[in-house]
Each structure stands twice: as structure tokens, then as C-alpha cells.
Amino acid sequence: MVIPKEFFNPKSVAIVGASKDKTKPGHLLLYSLLKAKFKGKIYPVNPKADKILGLKVYKNLEVIPGKVSIVIVATPAYTIPEILESCGRKNIRCCIITTSGFSESGTEEGKKLETEILNIARRNNVRLIGPNCMGIYNPKVGMAFFPWQKPEPGPVGFISQSGSIASMFCTISMEKGVRFSKVISSGNELDLNCADFLEYFGEDPETKIILAYIEGVKDGRRFLDVAKKISKEKPLIIWKAGLTSSGSKAASSHTGSLTGLKHVWDAVVKQTGIISVDGIEELLDLTLMFMCYPSAKTEKVAIVGGPGGIVVSAADACDFSNLTLAKLEDETMSKLKKIxxxxxxxxxxxxxxxxxSVEWKIYNQTLKFLDEDPNVDVIMAIAGAPTFLGKSFFKFDEFAKGLAKTSKTLKKPLIAVMPEISQTQKPLKTLIKAGIPTYPTPIRAAKTLAKTLNYQKFKEKF
Structure with a gap:
């Protein structure tokens, strides 16, 4: 199914329900577009206002001069049918409905209203995103649904059936250096659905990594076919919710989704090459890995560090994740004995x-020896030195600065393990800026390497 290009390259946006009231969604959406420096024209629509945030306000869609690319609706559910009729008369083909109160409410009235608006949309050749969603974040053109979404594009595409997950993940991941091509909060998916957006991202040259949070799938066969096609070319990382009886009930009341059992989802993952994750942390962990090392070989791991207990636990973590500890060559061990x-x-x-590990020159030289060893695929560097000396707690700052500098000279993938505590906020930023995937525990690092490896093995089949 072809998604109208205006959704992602709009020349103008009308916000029906734009408001002066800062507590209203119509104010948030308008303010977010302004903060993101939307490159086209913005038309606030509200019959009771003349100006909002310095912009002229229009009484309805049909009095707006010129063409409107997208309508974003933030008015009560009962108003939507007439707004869609206006879209038809105005020859507007793209509409994002942020309003809730449809099938997710569980009421017959909500379901009937959803059916009615779909029929009106189809009769008027209007394509819909939503309802019960936040819309689109597209930094390249300055579209946003929260004001902290920066106009800084990147390689990651994200589809979320939950608006709160979409906004939360954007916020957390952007602090870690992740940047997005597009983010789509799709809500109830009455018209355009997850499979449509996956297909779009699969063909989008700006999107190199595809993420999704989904609660239910409406067209299972098409979803499976699209996912399998995409996974051969791009990593497709999906957090599937609603796999338990409790989660399924919650998903139904959240987005009106029909969910599936865990064993069914596991079979889908196996067939399609989807990288399945269990939460927001794992979604972020894998995103960082694929951003920094899109085609890395991660089977044979070399671990290095100063804190002995954490180093030992890292070896356990690799075993738990079915990774192989690299057998160092005699020459490498001989070099290490000397320093x-x-x-x-x-x-x-x-x-x-x-x-x-107290002396960075020893750590630095060790990294170079491991990088030169032909038996090593990837290096896991553990932060921390057993000393109170230095400029920072456990010399975390010195570790980060040293690793950032040394990483530029290494040929093999390098990941770091550093706890996320108040004393490591500055060094973590240093590692993020250097493009080094960094994890708070060895087990999270190892699980990320293992899932990366499994995906590379999947791709090798084709």
C-alpha cells in the first residue's frame, strides 16, 4: 500500500483544535511544530480564536487559502466525521487523528464511530494515521509532536502504537546520541497500519535501522511477508507487547489491538528474522550497536578490565548469551605479560x-594487542580502576577520554561497560560522542552482542 508522500514531505499543516490553553493537545502540537522549525506553512484552526502563538487562526479548514498537505486533528471524537468531510471538499488527502474515544474505549459507540470515519475517509480519498495517536516526528522537515524533539535527522525509523512509548523512547535515546529519520505514532491504525509503515521504512533510503513497538497486528500475513523482506536488508527490531493474558487485556483497552500469544510471536520471529526485544532498554541497546557497527562480526569476544569481579561476571554473561570467548594467540599473551x-x-x-588499569597507557596498549589478535572479533572494555587516585571516581573520566581516543585507531568493534551513576554522567557523554556503544552491565552488553550476531547469521542465508 502506497503511503501519500505528503505525510512525510508536507508543504503545509493545518491543526484543527489549535488552542491557547497550554494543557490542551492542540497547543502542544502547534508549539512543537514551531519549536522544530517546520519548513512549511502552519494553519491553526479554531472558530473561537484570532491568533495563537503569533499565528493567524482560521475558523475552519475550508477558508484556508491555498493547498493543505496534512490535517492534524485534536478535537473531540464526535467532531471527526464533519472534519473529514471538509477534508474531502478541500481536496486534502492526509489526516492525522490524535483524538481518542474510539474502539480502544471498548464501547459500541466508539466502534461505530470508528467505522463511520473510515467510511467517510475512503469516500473522500483521505488516508488516516490514528486515531488515538501523536502523529509524526520528521526532523528533516521540522515536524514534531513534542517540543524537545530536535530537528536533527539520523538513520533510525521508529513505529509505535503507543504515543507515550514513542515520546519516551525518543527522549531517552536522543540523550544517548540516537537520531531519527522518522517516528510514527500510529495509535489504533484504523486505516494505515504497521505493515504499511514497515514497508515504507524498508524502501526509505534515509532509514537504515527500523524499530517498532506493537501491541497487535491487523493483517498478519502481510505483516509477516513485509517483515521477512525487510530483515534481509535492514535490522528490524520489535518490542512486542500483549503476549500474556494480562498484557493482552491492557493492549485491547489501550489501542484496541488484537494481540497474539507468545509462542505464535516466537514462531514469527524465527521465520522473519525480526530481532525481538522485551523492553525499552533492550530496544535502545540494539539501536546503539547497529548505529555504530551496522555489519559487525561479534562472535568471538575479548574482555578486558581492572575490576576483577566485573570482568569475571562479563565472562559469565558471554556464556549465558552463547557467545564465544576468544582464545588469545600465544604472541598476544606474551606481549601482555611484558606490560x-x-x-x-x-x-x-x-x-x-x-x-x-590505574595507568591508562597499560589499558591502551592492551586494547591494541587485542585488536591485532586474529582470533578476536569484538572487544568489551570494562570501566573502572581499583584506586581513589585520579581526577574522577574510579578514574571513569580518564577511562572514557582514553577509550574515545584509542577507538579511532582500532579496526575491530569496541563496546564499553560502565555503570550509570551520578559520577559517570560526564564520561558517558564522552563515550556517546565518540560513537562507542556503552552498557551499564556486562549482561546487557553480552545480550546485545548475541542478538547482533544472530541477525548477521540470518542475513548470511540470503
């Missing part, structure tokens, strides 16, 4: 630097 302190260290993998 590491004789006591409290190990030149085997994992490489325990002990008090050697």
Missing part, C-alpha cells in the same frame, strides 16, 4: 588488568 603487573592480573581471556 602487566606480575601479581593480581591475568593474560588469559578475560584479561584482568588488576592495578594495571
Amino acid at each position: 602487566l603487573p606480575p601479581a593480581g592480573t591475568s593474560v588469559l581471556n578475560p584479561v584482568d588488568l588488576g592495578f594495571g
Whole structure:
């Protein structure tokens, strides 16, 4: 199904229900467009206002001069039928309905109203996103549904049937350096649905990584076919909710979705190459990995660090995730013996630097030796040095600055493990800026490497 290009490249946007009241969705959506520096014309629509946020307000859609690319509706559910009729008379083909109160309400009235607006939309050749959604964030053209969504484009496309998940994930991930091509909050998916948006992202040259939060699938066969086609070319990472009886009931009342059982979803994942995740943290972890290393080989892992207990737990984490600890060559171990302190260290993998981690030159040289070892695919660097000396707690700041500099000279993928505490906020930003995927625990790092590896093996079949 072809999605009208105006949804993603609008020349003008009308907001029906624009409001001076800061607590209203119509104010939020208008303010967000202005903050994102939307490149086209903005037409607020409200019969009771003359100006909002410095913009002229129109009484209805049909008195707006010129062509309108998209209508965003933020008025009560009962008003939608007439607004869609106006879209037809105005020759507007794209409409985003943010309003709730339809099938997700569980009422017969809500279901009937949803059917009515779909019939009106089809009769007038209007395509719909929503209802019960937030709409589109497209940084390239300055479209946004929250004011903190920056006009800074990137390679990640995200589809979310939940508006709150869409906004929350954008906020968290952008702090970690993630940037988006487009984000679509799709809501109840009355007309255009998840499969349509996946297909669009699969063909979109600006989107290199595709993410989705879904509660239910309306056209299972088409979804499966589209997902399988996409996964051969681009990583498709999906957080599927509603897999339990409790989650299924919650999803039904949230977006009106028909959900599926876990064993069915597991079979879909196996057939299609979808990378399935269980929550927002794992969604972010894999996004960071694919952004930094889109086609990395991650099977044989070398672990290096100073805190012995964390280094040992990292080895366990790799085993739990079915990763292989690289067997270091004799030459590599011989080189390490020459630079590491004789006591409290190990030149085997994992490489325990002990008090050697206090001196960055030893850590730095160890990274280079591991990078040169042909048996190593990827390096996991553990932050922290067993000392109170240095400019920062556990020398986290020195670690981050050193790793950022050294990473530029390494040929193999490098990931870091550093706890997310108040003392590491500055060094974490340093690592993010350097493009080094960083995880708070070894188990999250290992799970990310394992799922990356499984996806690469899937792609090798084609």
C-alpha cells in the first residue's frame, strides 16, 4: 500500500483544535511544530480564536487559502466525521487523528464511530494515521509532536502504537546520541497500519535501522511477508507487547489491538528474522550497536578490565548469551605479560588488568594487542580502576577520554561497560560522542552482542 508522500514531505499543516490553553493537545502540537522549525506553512484552526502563538487562526479548514498537505486533528471524537468531510471538499488527502474515544474505549459507540470515519475517509480519498495517536516526528522537515524533539535527522525509523512509548523512547535515546529519520505514532491504525509503515521504512533510503513497538497486528500475513523482506536488508527490531493474558487485556483497552500469544510471536520471529526485544532498554541497546557497527562480526569476544569481579561476571554473561570467548594467540599473551603487573592480573581471556588499569597507557596498549589478535572479533572494555587516585571516581573520566581516543585507531568493534551513576554522567557523554556503544552491565552488553550476531547469521542465508 502506497503511503501519500505528503505525510512525510508536507508543504503545509493545518491543526484543527489549535488552542491557547497550554494543557490542551492542540497547543502542544502547534508549539512543537514551531519549536522544530517546520519548513512549511502552519494553519491553526479554531472558530473561537484570532491568533495563537503569533499565528493567524482560521475558523475552519475550508477558508484556508491555498493547498493543505496534512490535517492534524485534536478535537473531540464526535467532531471527526464533519472534519473529514471538509477534508474531502478541500481536496486534502492526509489526516492525522490524535483524538481518542474510539474502539480502544471498548464501547459500541466508539466502534461505530470508528467505522463511520473510515467510511467517510475512503469516500473522500483521505488516508488516516490514528486515531488515538501523536502523529509524526520528521526532523528533516521540522515536524514534531513534542517540543524537545530536535530537528536533527539520523538513520533510525521508529513505529509505535503507543504515543507515550514513542515520546519516551525518543527522549531517552536522543540523550544517548540516537537520531531519527522518522517516528510514527500510529495509535489504533484504523486505516494505515504497521505493515504499511514497515514497508515504507524498508524502501526509505534515509532509514537504515527500523524499530517498532506493537501491541497487535491487523493483517498478519502481510505483516509477516513485509517483515521477512525487510530483515534481509535492514535490522528490524520489535518490542512486542500483549503476549500474556494480562498484557493482552491492557493492549485491547489501550489501542484496541488484537494481540497474539507468545509462542505464535516466537514462531514469527524465527521465520522473519525480526530481532525481538522485551523492553525499552533492550530496544535502545540494539539501536546503539547497529548505529555504530551496522555489519559487525561479534562472535568471538575479548574482555578486558581492572575490576576483577566485573570482568569475571562479563565472562559469565558471554556464556549465558552463547557467545564465544576468544582464545588469545600465544604472541598476544606474551606481549601482555611484558606490560602487566606480575601479581593480581591475568593474560588469559578475560584479561584482568588488576592495578594495571590505574595507568591508562597499560589499558591502551592492551586494547591494541587485542585488536591485532586474529582470533578476536569484538572487544568489551570494562570501566573502572581499583584506586581513589585520579581526577574522577574510579578514574571513569580518564577511562572514557582514553577509550574515545584509542577507538579511532582500532579496526575491530569496541563496546564499553560502565555503570550509570551520578559520577559517570560526564564520561558517558564522552563515550556517546565518540560513537562507542556503552552498557551499564556486562549482561546487557553480552545480550546485545548475541542478538547482533544472530541477525548477521540470518542475513548470511540470503
